[in-house]
Amino acid sequence: MVITNQGVRIVFENNQTCYTPQEELFTRIERLQGHLLTAGMQAALIVQNADLFYFSGTCQDAHLLIPARGEPLLMVRKNYERALEESALDKIIAVQSYKDIGRSIAGSLKNRGGIGLELDVLPANLFFRYKKMLEPLEIIDVSGAIREIRMIKSPYEIECMKECIRVTSEMYNEVPNLLKEGMTEIELSSRLELLMRVKGNQGNPRLRAFNQEAPPHVLSGRNSAYPSFFDGPTGGAGLSPAFPQGPGFKTIGRNEPILVDFSAVINGYVVDHTRIFSIGPLSDKLVEAHNTALEIKRRFIQEIKPGANGKDFYDMAVNMAEKAGLSSHFMGSGVHFVGHGLGLELDELPVIAKNHHVTLQSGMVLALEPKFVFPGEGTVGVEDTFVLTESGLEQLNMLDDSIKIL
Amino acid sequence: MVITNQGVRIVFENNQTCYTPQEELFTRIERLQGHLLTAGMQAALIVQNADLFYFSGTCQDAHLLIPARGEPLLMVRKNYERALEESALDKIIAVQSYKDIGRSIAGSLKNRGGIGLELDVLPANLFFRYKKMLEPLEIIDVSGAIREIRMIKSPYEIECMKECIRVTSEMYNEVPNLLKEGMTEIELSSRLELLMRVKGNQGNPRLRAFNQEAPPHVLSGRNSAYPSFFDGPTGGAGLSPAFPQGPGFKTIGRNEPILVDFSAVINGYVVDHTRIFSIGPLSDKLVEAHNTALEIKRRFIQEIKPGANGKDFYDMAVNMAEKAGLSSHFMGSGVHFVGHGLGLELDELPVIAKNHHVTLQSGMVLALEPKFVFPGEGTVGVEDTFVLTESGLEQLNMLDDSIKIL
Numbered sequence: 001m002v003i004t005n006q007g008v009r010i011v012f013e014n015n016q017t018c019y020t021p022q023e024e025l026f027t028r029i030e031r032l033q034g035h036l037l038t039a040g041m042q043a044a045l046i047v048q049n050a051d052l053f054y055f056s057g058t059c060q061d062a063h064l065l066i067p068a069r070g071e072p073l074l075m076v077r078k079n080y081e082r083a084l085e086e087s088a089l090d091k092i093i094a095v096q097s098y099k100d101i102g103r104s105i106a107g108s109l110k111n112r113g114g115i116g117l118e119l120d121v122l123p124a125n126l127f128f129r130y131k132k133m134l135e136p137l138e139i140i141d142v143s144g145a146i147r148e149i150r151m152i153k154s155p156y157e158i159e160c161m162k163e164c165i166r167v168t169s170e171m172y173n174e175v176p177n178l179l180k181e182g183m184t185e186i187e188l189s190s191r192l193e194l195l196m197r198v199k200g201n202q203g204n205p206r207l208r209a210f211n212q213e214a215p216p217h218v219l220s221g222r223n224s225a226y227p228s229f230f231d232g233p234t235g236g237a238g239l240s241p242a243f244p245q246g247p248g249f250k251t252i253g254r255n256e257p258i259l260v261d262f263s264a265v266i267n268g269y270v271v272d273h274t275r276i277f278s279i280g281p282l283s284d285k286l287v288e289a290h291n292t293a294l295e296i297k298r299r300f301i302q303e304i305k306p307g308a309n310g311k312d313f314y315d316m317a318v319n320m321a322e323k324a325g326l327s328s329h330f331m332g333s334g335v336h337f338v339g340h341g342l343g344l345e346l347d348e349l350p351v352i353a354k355n356h357h358v359t360l361q362s363g364m365v366l367a368l369e370p371k372f373v374f375p376g377e378g379t380v381g382v383e384d385t386f387v388l389t390e391s392g393l394e395q396l397n398m399l400d401d402s403i404k405i406l
Numbered sequence: 407m408v409i410t411n412q413g414v415r416i417v418f419e420n421n422q423t424c425y426t427p428q429e430e431l432f433t434r435i436e437r438l439q440g441h442l443l444t445a446g447m448q449a450a451l452i453v454q455n456a457d458l459f460y461f462s463g464t465c466q467d468a469h470l471l472i473p474a475r476g477e478p479l480l481m482v483r484k485n486y487e488r489a490l491e492e493s494a495l496d497k498i499i500a501v502q503s504y505k506d507i508g509r510s511i512a513g514s515l516k517n518r519g520g521i522g523l524e525l526d527v528l529p530a531n532l533f534f535r536y537k538k539m540l541e542p543l544e545i546i547d548v549s550g551a552i553r554e555i556r557m558i559k560s561p562y563e564i565e566c567m568k569e570c571i572r573v574t575s576e577m578y579n580e581v582p583n584l585l586k587e588g589m590t591e592i593e594l595s596s597r598l599e600l601l602m603r604v605k606g607n608q609g610n611p612r613l614r615a616f617n618q619e620a621p622p623h624v625l626s627g628r629n630s631a632y633p634s635f636f637d638g639p640t641g642g643a644g645l646s647p648a649f650p651q652g653p654g655f656k657t658i659g660r661n662e663p664i665l666v667d668f669s670a671v672i673n674g675y676v677v678d679h680t681r682i683f684s685i686g687p688l689s690d691k692l693v694e695a696h697n698t699a700l701e702i703k704r705r706f707i708q709e710i711k712p713g714a715n716g717k718d719f720y721d722m723a724v725n726m727a728e729k730a731g732l733s734s735h736f737m738g739s740g741v742h743f744v745g746h747g748l749g750l751e752l753d754e755l756p757v758i759a760k761n762h763h764v765t766l767q768s769g770m771v772l773a774l775e776p777k778f779v780f781p782g783e784g785t786v787g788v789e790d791t792f793v794l795t796e797s798g799l800e801q802l803n804m805l806d807d808s809i810k811i812l
Contacts, residue, residue, distance in 0.1 A: 018646065018647075019647055020647070047616075047617070048617065049617045049619075053647070053648050057647060058647055058650070059617075059635065059647070059648065059649075059650065060634070060635045060650065061617070061635040062635075078633065078634075078635055078637075078740060079633045079634055079635060079641070082633070082634065082650060086647040086650065117530075119529070119530040119531045119534075120529055120530075120531050121529050122529060122530050122616070123525070123526055123527050123528060123529060123530070123616050124523075124525040124526075124528050124529070124530050124532075124533035124547075125525045125526050125547065125549075126530075126616060127530035127533070128525075141530075141531065143531075184604075186603065186604060186606065187604050189603075190600050190603040190604045191600070193596075193599075193600070193603065194596050194597070194599075194600050197592065197595075197596040197599065198590075198592060198593050198596045200592065200645050200646070200655070201645075202621070202644075202645050202646070202648070202649035203609070203610060203621060203649075204609060204610070210528070210529050210532060211453070211454065211455045211465075211467070213455075215608070215609060227484065227485045227488070228466070228484075228485055228488065229465065229466045229467040229468075229484055229485060231484075235485070238608075239606050239607075239608050239672075239673075240424070240606070240608070240672075240673045240674065241424075241425055241426070241459070241463060241464055241465070241492040241673075241674075242459050242465065242608070242673050242674025242675075242750070243465075243608035243609075243671075243674060244464070244465065244466065244488060244492065249606070265649075266645075266646075267645075267646045267647075267648050268646065268647075268648025268649060269648075334484065344648070
């Protein structure tokens with residue numbers, strides 16, 4: 001896929017790099033403007049890198065002012081020339097300081113009314129600085145609206161995510177060739193990371209939640225059932241108490257589940273999969289639990305449609321786990337979701353979770369991950385990224401989802 | 407180096423993992439308590455992962471309450487058992503919710519006075535939540551004090567950083583074996599990353615500043631002089647507009663500087679180096695600029711002592727660049743520093759920068775990086791991590807700093 005921003009010089013030397021098309025940016029901005037008008041706000045000021053990239057096509061050090069009506073203004077501190085190349089917006093100016101930004105905003109807006117900031121990610125001290133800079137405007141949290149807009153992916157974004165699927169699938173197909181008994185988790189992970197990195201993987205995905213980090217979950221046996229601070233079913237020992245998540249120095253043995261749960265991040269977009277490998281067969285208990293996870297996945301594919309309530313599918317999965325006598329193992333201790341949105345960040349909306357009402361919509365991209373965690377033994381199950389269309393879930397990858405026994 | 411926390415079960419299977427010793431934690435906490443007493447605050451509440459690890463030895467999902475007098479209380483949401491293993495603090499309790507945390511804090515503190523939060527990193531919405539939870543206590547920013555405490559490293563921390571130097575130096579020594587004409591920057595970077603990753607590199611270093619990211623700067627020729635949003639002399643093309651920093655798909659050619667500027671992160675600690683490589687000789691202009699950078703480094707080593715003002719060394723470097731006719735190339739356009747602190751984060755205090763008065767102290771660890779940026783051609787120069795002792799700067803690595811011509 002080569003998508004260029006017409007009239008803009010392409011400086012990257014591979015043919016996978018894509019500039020976000022102007023029409024795409026305008027559609028996104030109009031959706032936010034619709035929200036601003038409904039909420040009676042006069043503008044939003046976007047600064048966080050994923051949001052900034054989404055609405056402007058660049059994540060240089062910049063502030064994007066989106067008025068409720070009219071043209072957005074991108075104010076770039078560093079690097080202005082690159083922002084000009086990367087962004088298809090029309091009004092792009094260079095600024096030196098917060099004073100410049102304040103002046104430009106004051107020149108664009110009325111002296112009263114509300115202005116939206118991303119209060120879920122903006123550090124408190126920056127919030128105080130913006131508050132002072134924007135006085136007497138009232139600051140309103142616009143992060144909920146931004147996250148709801150970003151939740152619905154365009155065909156362009158789904159194409160971006162398919163590129164990501166392609167690179168990630170190649171990695172999964174190489175696992176059987178690289179996995180050897182006696183190697184450490186970190187060695188297997190490193191070698192898998194290399195495969196995707198040379199193809200343009202930018203590294204660990206961006207996360208919106210404070211303090212969260214998402215290293216590859218390449219975990220074996222008991223470590224795949226070792227919980228961590230991460231809000232997910234698996235954690236892993238990690239490399240040290242300073243980084244207590246993901247692969248560690250445990251050696252990979254026979255007859256234990258080897259969980260591979262990570263993905264490339266290409267052109268900003270991430271997908272999410274899990275597949276289970278094993279050197280020699282696993283116990284019947286683990287195999288049956290894996291099969292239950294696959295049944296849950298099949299039922300998701302049959303039943304999830306636009307208009308349905310996300311909560312019902314969490315309940316459905318819990319009921320199926322219960323019938324299989326596995327409810328205490330479902331998703332691990334204290335984890336009450338079975339799916340999540342993703343895109344430019346790993347932790348996007350919606351969440352398919354306990355007691356969480358959400359109307360599913362066409363254009364949502366979901367990672368659904370029914371898993372069963374057996375402390376001391378390991379985790380089995382599956383994760384795939386789906387796009388929800390009018391006719392139902394479309395699985396983006398073509399990977400076999402059974403346990404791969406080597 | 408094997409440092410264990412007596413009486414605590416070791417679950418990691420390599421012998422490099424270290425638990426922060428209790429005495430080390432107590433000394434750090436006492437320094438913060440000294441600040442709280444002086445400032446008339448009754449406590450600090452620590453939540454950010456690097457700070458939490460520094461003061462408690464764990465970065466599970468937890469809140470650490472440090473009262474101005476008496477024993478700290480670690481309240482752990484997820485994972486409690488791991489926090490018990492990792493932290494050498496005595497009072498560690500499990501909590502389920504913010505309500506639990508609020509109750510525990512209310513039970514520990516007087517109903518009035520100030521409480522310190524990390525307002526430089528805490529998202530605004532979390533700040534509002536804590537404000538409500540802590541009412542009627544007054545919330546005060548304690549991040550400045552925390553950063554000043556963390557700025558002075560203990561002998562234990564310097565040992566940790568030396569482990570990091572060891573792994574990083576092995577990687578630098580392999581560059582001549584891996585570097586080939588015609589390979590892409592991202593391929594060279596990937597292969598170098600693999601070497602450190604299998605030895606326990608946790609990935610890109612943590613950064614404190616909002617929106618900043620630090621992928622490896624493995625950059626060649628003009629890309630090594632291509633600025634980005636990153637607050638440093640080099641940027642790099644990156645992989646796409648969504649990730650416009652670090653190595654890209656440019657192929658590495660002959661007679662251009664190849665800059666390698668990255669480091670392992672081991673047991674939470676990062677160091678920072680830059681070395682220049684080249685396939686075939688570089689122009690006299692670039693070689694002379696590199697030699698000027700080395701002269702600046704030698705003068706730093708001769709003259710930086712505890713008690714001196716950091717600003718003077720920025721000025722000294724600028725003057726030396728000017729005498730060499732290189733002032734417009736020094737550190738690249740719009741970048742006005744030549745050194746920075748580092749440890750658990752890459753962007754620690756102090757900063758050696760223009761007009762920035764700071765008294766240098768024994769125990770500081772500094773990355774000093776005199777560099778010259780030639781747009782369209784490349785960047786040359788050097789970066790090393792030093793510890794400042796009573797007798798002056800001690801360079802932590804033993805790497806040759808001349809341009810390595812292959």
